[in-house]
Amino acid sequence: MGLEIEFKNLSGYPIGQSNWKQASYTMMKCKSFLGSSVGQKFLVAITGLGLSGFVLTHMLGNLLLFVGPNAYNLYGHKLTSTPLIYVAEVGLIVLFLTHLGLTMKLTRENRASRPLAPHQLPSNVVKRASFASRTMALSGLMILAFAVLHLVTFKFGTYYETTVDGVPMRDLYRLVAEEFQKEWYTAFYLVCMVILFTHLSHGFTAAFQSLGLQSSRNKLLKRAGLAFAVLVGGGFFIQPLYMYFWGGN
């Protein structure tokens, strides 16, 4: 006879009951997790990291602006002509809405936990907590406003057409170049990228803490978070500048 290994039951709930009970126990656990502030922050972190991944790839793709109109337009065309784009877009919207909805809910609750005017906050918060960490809700809302405007300007903006290698496609490069000839628009865009930078500089690191992976005091993680924010924010920052100075010709 082989040895039978008895698994230690750490949950305190009897093992080996009917599957139904096991399933309902799992349900209970998930409910209690997602209903808790910790679980909700977990979701905020997951969706935040997902969105971080999106902005990173978006920024990297847009670097093709430096290569030239054809490369950029071809990239845009390839991206939009696969049917997978719809799946990705839906996914992105879900990520975005979850992130937004939960943070709005939590922010409201957090405000209620400390029913005070901001000037009464201990200055300690001001001194010790970074500017970025204190203004996440505000920077988030500004990014939301920016995103809407951004979509209106580009995704749903003027449809110019061009052909590359005989294939007709949207001339997005032209639209981008036109928009960034406007000083006020470029300036606004740059400001928004700084805001995105601050949001990411706290959010990326904090996500790891919310997921329980690493303390946000960890030096390496802090540096990685900053590096990520510099990369994405910086990448997005130089693109409009480039287009403003050299994109016109």
Place this chain on the structure above:
Amino acid sequence: MKLHLKIWRQKGPQDSGAFKDYSVDNASEHMSFLEMLDFLNTSLVQKGEEAVQFDHDCREGICGSCSLVINGNPHGPETGTATCQLHMRKFKDGDTIVIEPFRAKAFPVIRDLCVDRRAFDRIMEAGGFCSVNTGNAPEANAILIGKETAEKAMDSAACIGCGACVAACKNASAMLFVSAKVSQLALLPQGNPERGHRVRNMVAQMDKELFGACSNTGSCEAACPKEIKLENIARLNREMVRATLVE
């Protein structure tokens, strides 16, 4: 030394409260902060005015009774120091000092600078223990715990439950307090049998008491008189995930 004090006076939980100005002449720089308040109170009493009510007891930085937000800092400007261990030599002659109670929805003001922190007790009630009845413990050395693990657990267990973390947080979050207890018992084998329930129940109670969520700003760690580390919060989050997925 001469000091100007702006002290929060509030009759009771329903009263709106306001700052009142006092001045203290002849304070000694060797006085502790609370001795300076004693000194003020003696002079108030002699004039027949009501003494300022504040919580205090051991005056050694361990009982967690003392609170106070001093010039915007819970427990004052020094790091790793409770109000009772703060000395007047950290202030300058002629300084104006603003003294407020800890402020949070979950910590209602009782009177003046005293707040009700029993929400912490209720969180402990929800799971901050190992269920062991008196008499049925195994031989102490039957449970081997590595020195480093024991020390880590001790670092988390050093929390004095004063509530400065809540007072420092813009969300009035109690995560540092809860995570310190959860960490202590999660690190030790004695805490293992109830690990999942503990973290779930304590977090649920924390939410119920209307403490805010954690925004990972780190203010709590900076204000903590016992220097409880932020990594405890990461561990609490991990414990919640573990309780949901692994168990």
Place this chain on the structure above:
Amino acid sequence: MLDSKIPSGPIEQKWKNRKFESNLVNPANRRKHTVIVVGTGLAGASAAATLGEQGYRVKVFTFHESPRRAHSIAAQGGINAAKNYQNDGDSVYRLFYDTIKGGDFRSREANVYRLAEVSVNIIDQCVAQGVPFAREYGGTLTNRSFGGTQVSRTFYAKGQTGQQLLLGAYSSLMRQSGQKSVEIFSRHEMVDLIVVDGKARGIIARNLVTGELTSHTADAVILATGGYGNVFFLSTNAKQSNASACWRAHKRGAYFANPCFTQIHPTCVPVSGDYQSKLTLMSESLRNDGRVWVPLKAGEKRAPGDIPENERDYFLERMYPAFGNLVPRDIASRAAKRMCDEGRGVGSTGLSVYMDFRDAIQRLGQATIAEKYGNLFQMYEKITDENPYQVPMRIFPAVHYTMGGLWVDYNLMSSIPGLFVAGEANFSDHGANRLGASALMQGLADGYFVIPYSIANYIGGTKLSPIKNDHESAKATMAESQTRLEALMKAKGGQSVDQLHRKLGKIIWDKCGMGRNEAGLKEAMGSIQKLKEEFANDVRIPGDNQLNSELEKANRVADFLELGELMCLDALERKESCGGHFREEMQTPEGEALRDDKNFSHVAAWEFTGKTPKLHKEELVFENIHLAQRSYK
């Protein structure tokens, strides 16, 4: 004669015999019985949690906002237990022997033996609760040495052992509170004891927030309210530690035993000014590595670092070579006082001695010292602004613990049936001097392992008629409390309570402190009489009857005044020197305490009469340990 109800049989069998003879209460019947616990320190919290686990209905009262704030939390050094994990010759019998000897043969053998016996269970219990005791690399528990012993039997959690043990007991208590077997009344202070037909049947409590008085009746009342060191105003006790619950019980008929036995702890941060509100202890464990010295010459003005080795007097090592810096507390304190009396004290006041870590730092390295005592060094630096890694600590004795307390029999029941007293509040285990790391042991021994048996024995063996909260006696007692509080509020004098309390403290410290003599004690009693009148006429309590710290303090200081007088009377009556009680008339040629076993080998239990207190003696019988002059040389 007082009946201490010591069980029969040889000392090793007494506790077993008692447990077997004890009445029991059927588990199903326990919830019909209410037990009141006053105080939530180690003894109170552990007793309440255990009784809750067993099924009694428990009501717990604490004047703190939370049970976790009780003063046990401030104990630093450790807790003794006869585990003999170090294989250095420890045993239950040796712990028993050390404690009796350390207490200068003024404690009850049977109680002390039981304490040593259950000490091993305490460690098991605490470890199971998750108390993070210090450990070896191999994962086993580690120990350190403490004063008055030659074995390593002290378990510790950094310099916060009391905190960790209390949080363990507190967590058990909160677990019971969550299960509704225990009801906690925080910010409630006991103001009187309800006695019906000669039995303790409840308490009157004052809600400190609303000022409301409520009566709570029960089948038994346990006082675990700590010691009365704050009679001295300046002590290492927490500011709010007080003797009122015990004193009110005393006035209702509970005898007060050995009130003059107070412990002056040798290693405290010295007083710095007249505004000082309390004194801070530096754990005795520091004496493991710190060497205590004073300059050889009186009136030395050089900085400690400039004084060469041959001009230093390591007086404890010189006077007590066998125990060196680890002599018991009373002996170390008196030696330090003698040095200061000779004019060799250091610091601006001349009232302190050095405790030097220079040699230990050289031997072990700063990192090791920091690991062992880091938090204590930090605490010292915060108070004094001096860095003890670089300059020696300055220390001076301060009031720390009171061995005296309400008289209890072997079952921890006072002279009022149904009133039990646990922890520092009773007098039972430490005789005339407590050894370091034994207070935590006694508190938990009483609460976890003795009180539960005593309660079962009492409730199981006593006819207790049902009693309602509005019983006649409860109402009458409540009315008296009301009158007393109103009288206090009426005084419209010119002094704050603290000012009057400081005066009391000074009288007691000067005349009934480290050294006592007949003339001084008589003078002190006269001064206290006068101070009582001054208090009645000249105290000022502004404000209302709700949360009002001045009223709380006045209520407590009124009791301290009466208790201080009894302390002096007891000290006057005990014409011998023993442990912490040093009558200057009674000393050996070398200046050590000289006991008088023929006339004073007894417990002095005082009965409150309203006029001169009446003395009852409980003779102490030593069947196992031979009475001898203590020697630590």
